[in-house]
Amino acid sequence: MSVPAIGIVMGSDSDWPVMEEAAKALDEFEIPYEVDVVSAHRMPHEMVSYGENAAPRGLKAIIAGAGGAAHLPGMLASVTPLPVIGVPVPLKYLDGMDSLLSIVQMPAGVPVATVSVGGARNAGLLAARIMAAHDAELQARMREFQEELNQQATEKGKRLRAKVNGAGSFGFGK
Numbered sequence: 001m002s003v004p005a006i007g008i009v010m011g012s013d014s015d016w017p018v019m020e021e022a023a024k025a026l027d028e029f030e031i032p033y034e035v036d037v038v039s040a041h042r043m044p045h046e047m048v049s050y051g052e053n054a055a056p057r058g059l060k061a062i063i064a065g066a067g068g069a070a071h072l073p074g075m076l077a078s079v080t081p082l083p084v085i086g087v088p089v090p091l092k093y094l095d096g097m098d099s100l101l102s103i104v105q106m107p108a109g110v111p112v113a114t115v116s117v118g119g120a121r122n123a124g125l126l127a128a129r130i131m132a133a134h135d136a137e138l139q140a141r142m143r144e145f146q147e148e149l150n151q152q153a154t155e156k157g158k159r160l161r162a163k164v165n166g167a168g169s170f171g172f173g174k
């Protein structure tokens with residue numbers, strides 16, 4: 001793989017089943033990334049070093065996922081000028097509300113773009129949009145992706161109308 005543009009990091013390898021969706025989204029847009037475990041709580045010095053070196057190493061954004069007392073995204077945001085996207089990972093207890101609130105309630109001045117609980121795919125797509133802001137080709141691919149989404153939603157409407165009222169009924173999807 002070529003030089004990574006996005007860093008996907010998480011508090012533990014147990015977060016990978018959730019965080020993998022961010023990687024898959026970046027794969028779809030052929031955006032190179034790196035993955036690692038970087039824990040603010042368990043390896044604070046390495047975490048600071050990762051955050052401080054992310055921009056000099058050429059990363060353009062960081063996707064950080066963590067569960068429970070999820071301080072990793074916010075702490076990374078405090079030591080890097082790069083955009084940080086936080087993914088609240090749901091654990092066995094509290095349904096991810098703990099992770100969500102830990103990540104989303106940042107003090108003014110230190111933003112973390114927080115996605116939904118378990119929303120790693122959207123984190124990957126948001127990172128792709130960040131890259132696309134300065135890349136016309138990537139932006140065109142993002143528009144194609146959005147068009148596909150539209151077609152899928154339109155098909156869903158068609159199927160639902162056919163099921164409920166028969167195929168001829170009126171609907172915004174036609």
Ligand SMILES: Nc1c(C(=O)O)ncn1[C@@H]1O[C@H](COP(=O)(O)O)[C@@H](O)[C@H]1O
Pocket residue numbers: 010011012013014015038039040041042065066067068069070071072073089091
């Ligand atoms: N929230 C954090 C941080 C951190 O924010 O620094 N480091 C690990 N963790 C989280 O602990 C959970 C359990 O981790 P283990 O499965 O390793 O016990 C994971 O969801 C991880 O993200």
